Amino acid sequence: MCGIVGYTGPKPAAPLLLNGLAKLEYRGYDSAGLALLTPQGRLKIIKKAGKIGNLVAAVKKAHISPTITAGIGHTRWATHGHPTDRNAHPHTDCGGEVAVVHNGIVENYEKLKKQLQAKGHHFKSQTDSEVLAHLIEEGLKHQSAVHSRQPAGKAKAWVEAVRWALSQIEGTYSVVAVYEREPESLIGARAGGGGLVVGLGKDENFLASDVPALLAHTRRVYYLDDNEMVILSPSGTRVVSVLNGKPIPKKVSEIQWSAEQAEKGGYPHFMLKEIMEQPRALEDTFNSRLDLGTGEVLLEGKFWSSPFVREFKKITLLAMGTSFYAAMVGKFLLEKYLRVPVEVDNASEFRYRDPIIGKDTLAIVISQSGETVDTLVALREAKAKGAKIAAICNVMGSSVTREADGVLLTRAGPEIGVASTKAFTTQLGALWLLTLHLARVRKAMPPAELKRKARELARLPMMVGALLKQRKAVEKLAKLYAKYFNFLYIGRGIQYPIALEGALKLKEISYIHAEGYPGGEMKHGPIALIDSKMPVLAIALKSSGVYEKILNNMAEVKARSGKLIALVEKGDKLAGKKADHVIEIPAISEDLSPLLSVVPLQLLAYEIAKLKHREIDQPRNLAKSVTVE
Ligand code: F6R
Numbered sequence: 116m117c118g119i120v121g122y123t124g125p126k127p128a129a130p131l132l133l134n135g136l137a138k139l140e141y142r143g144y145d146s147a148g149l150a151l152l153t154p155q156g157r158l159k160i161i162k163k164a165g166k167i168g169n170l171v172a173a174v175k176k177a178h179i180s181p182t183i184t185a186g187i188g189h190t191r192w193a194t195h196g197h198p199t200d201r202n203a204h205p206h207t208d209c210g211g212e213v214a215v216v217h218n219g220i221v222e223n224y225e226k227l228k229k230q231l232q233a234k235g236h237h238f239k240s241q242t243d244s245e246v247l248a249h250l251i252e253e254g255l256k257h258q259s260a261v262h263s264r265q266p267a268g269k270a271k272a273w274v275e276a277v278r279w280a281l282s283q284i285e286g287t288y289s290v291v292a293v294y295e296r297e298p299e300s301l302i303g304a305r306a307g308g309g310g311l312v313v314g315l316g317k318d319e320n321f322l323a324s325d326v327p328a329l330l331a332h333t334r335r336v337y338y339l340d341d342n343e344m345v346i347l348s349p350s351g352t353r354v355v356s357v358l359n360g361k362p363i364p365k366k367v368s369e370i371q372w373s374a375e376q377a378e379k380g381g382y383p384h385f386m387l388k389e390i391m392e393q394p395r396a397l398e399d400t401f402n403s404r405l406d407l408g409t410g411e412v413l414l415e416g417k418f419w420s421s422p423f424v425r426e427f428k429k430i431t432l433l434a435m436g437t438s439f440y441a442a443m444v445g446k447f448l449l450e451k452y453l454r455v456p457v458e459v460d461n462a463s464e465f466r467y468r469d470p471i472i473g474k475d476t477l478a479i480v481i482s483q484s485g486e487t488v489d490t491l492v493a494l495r496e497a498k499a500k501g502a503k504i505a506a507i508c509n510v511m512g513s514s515v516t517r518e519a520d521g522v523l524l525t526r527a528g529p530e531i532g533v534a535s536t537k538a539f540t541t542q543l544g545a546l547w548l549l550t551l552h553l554a555r556v557r558k559a560m561p562p563a564e565l566k567r568k569a570r571e572l573a574r575l576p577m578m579v580g581a582l583l584k585q586r587k588a589v590e591k592l593a594k595l596y597a598k599y600f601n602f603l604y605i606g607r608g609i610q611y612p613i614a615l616e617g618a619l620k621l622k623e624i625s626y627i628h629a630e631g632y633p634g635g636e637m638k639h640g641p642i643a644l645i646d647s648k649m650p651v652l653a654i655a656l657k658s659s660g661v662y663e664k665i666l667n668n669m670a671e672v673k674a675r676s677g678k679l680i681a682l683v684e685k686g687d688k689l690a691g692k693k694a695d696h697v698i699e700i701p702a703i704s705e706d707l708s709p710l711l712s713v714v715p716l717q718l719l720a721y722e723i724a725k726l727k728h729r730e731i732d733q734p735r736n737l738a739k740s741v742t743v744e
Pocket residue numbers: 435436437438439481482483484485486487490533534535536619620623739740741
């Protein structure tokens with residue numbers, strides 16, 4: 116939530132920052148702004164409500180000089196205060212000398228604001244973030260006096276003022292600050308969620324909330340951990356602790372993603388591109404990990420061959436949103452093949468009860484971004500209770516991957532569309548890899564079956580590719596159903612999470628009210644909703660152990676004049692006859708079927724949203740990485 120960029124180097128800063136913001140727009144898109152450091156040692160602020168396009172127009176109008184080569188930028192997802200020009204970031208102190216951009220929530224901002232107002236500070240916005248600028252101003256007054264006689268005293272005062280300001284705030288944050296009297300140093304800091312990546316260039320350095328903003332410039336990066344502060348100048352970067360100011364060494368890593376992967380590549384929307392990329396994303400996720408000769412799964416890192424993975428007694432899966440639905444599918448697989456108890460928890464609920472987990476628990480956190488605050492906090496809670504943590508994640512170096520004991524990377528590549536698609540299918544692929552690996556090391560599956568499953572898995576990218584060719588048929592269906600205001604999705608067993616995911620995709624990008632239910636639940640209430648205006652999408656696959664039961668659900672819908680779409684196995688006349696319309700997927704074993712059944716549901720949501728002229732990649736009120744609670 117909220118995207119942050121920073122640059123210092125020899126290049127014109129404004130276009131570079133705007134480009135970076137455009138790459139981060141999926142993190143928030145209700146307003147955006149820049150703070151530029153002029154060569155004359157002044158701060159120039161430009162900010163606008165609305166999409167980044169509005170800011171681009173304002174910057175163009177302002178005729179920004181190419182001699183300005185340092186600055187910061189922000190794209191906002193509002194938490195406190197409406198999305199107006201005034202509430203857009205950057206925020207400044209009273210004198211307009213300090214500017215900050217902030218992602219997160221300053222939980223004690225009301226108290227701080229009152230204290231600062233009592234000292235004469237004048238606030239211009241309704242945001243919690245503005246207190247940071249005024250706190251730094253206060254810090255500068257004090258620190259400038261303390262350090263005035265020392266060599267390099269001004270620079271020291273600037274760093275210490277920011278450090279002091281951060282010590283005053285409660286909450287989670289990523290923040291970047293600039294000071295017109297110290298144009299050579301941008302300061303970034305992080306505590307809790309949010310994510311802040313430092314990009315290293317030659318005579319230039321960068322800061323961003325997320326890697327896509329850096330890919331056009333550098334792939335050499337390091338991530339800030341909690342309570343770390345980076346001081347960035349064109350010639351170098353150094354990291355110190357926010358808590359005690361002591362230097363912290365950082366390990367630089369090389370990002371594997373390319374700049375092209377973060378482009379639309381000729382598609383009208385990132386979401387469609389990402390749906391179509393799924394065969395490649397799955398292929399990459401399996402690549403070099405599946406030994407089809409032996410059925411062995413080769414996972415990177417020592418954790419996967421440690422005694423713990425043979426000995427744990429319980430699994431807890433933790434995730435949010437689409438990743439949570441992947442976790443629900445994971446429960447089916449892990450329980451079935453490992454025969455250990457598996458719980459699935461919505462990560463935001465997990466920390467507020469007292470879950471029974473301990474040293475014998477493997478907690479598997481699933482997150483595309485690796486920065487979802489609820490998931491991160493649940494991870495820490497599980498760790499504090501003694502569990503070992505495995506992460507299924509798409510972003511190497513993200514918080515989740517840094518805090519986990521073992522990591523299984525989904526190699527989906529950058530996912531930019533707010534509605535998650537390829538991240539989901541690769542999470543399912545990763546859960547399969549994990550199941551097969553654990554089943555082998557725990558001797559829970561005979562070698563012949565492992566081999567058979569590994570081979571079935573390896574065929575999936577090709578099968579998803581074939582399925583995507585049905586896009587035209589789904590488009591036709593979308594034309595018939597885009598007019599409805601409500602939708603139900605039903606599934607049973609391993610298809611229940613897919614019903615939930617199908618409904619989520621539709622509601623988030625088309626704004627049609629859609630709910631997913633287990634078929635068995637219908638008679639316990641939801642069937643009251645059925646009439647000729649209520650389309651129901653039933654996932655009715657022959658391979659399912661509860662196929663007949665879902666056929667009964669379908670009959671019950673039709674008996675009440677509901678509109679029925681059935682997602683069926685190719686050639687299944689029985690299920691097909693009961694429905695008004697049919698979507699077919701190739702026959703596959705029940706356990707693997709979610710990887711196929713979800714694909715037409717993604718396409719259906721996409722095509723309906725397109726017909727309704729929705730902002731598919733940036734649906735209203737949403738942001739890609741939910742970094743505040
Ligand atoms: C829905 C969607 C969200 C995310 C959720 C978790 O399409 O994208 O529901 O799945 O916010 O995000 P990650 O996986 O990054 O932790």
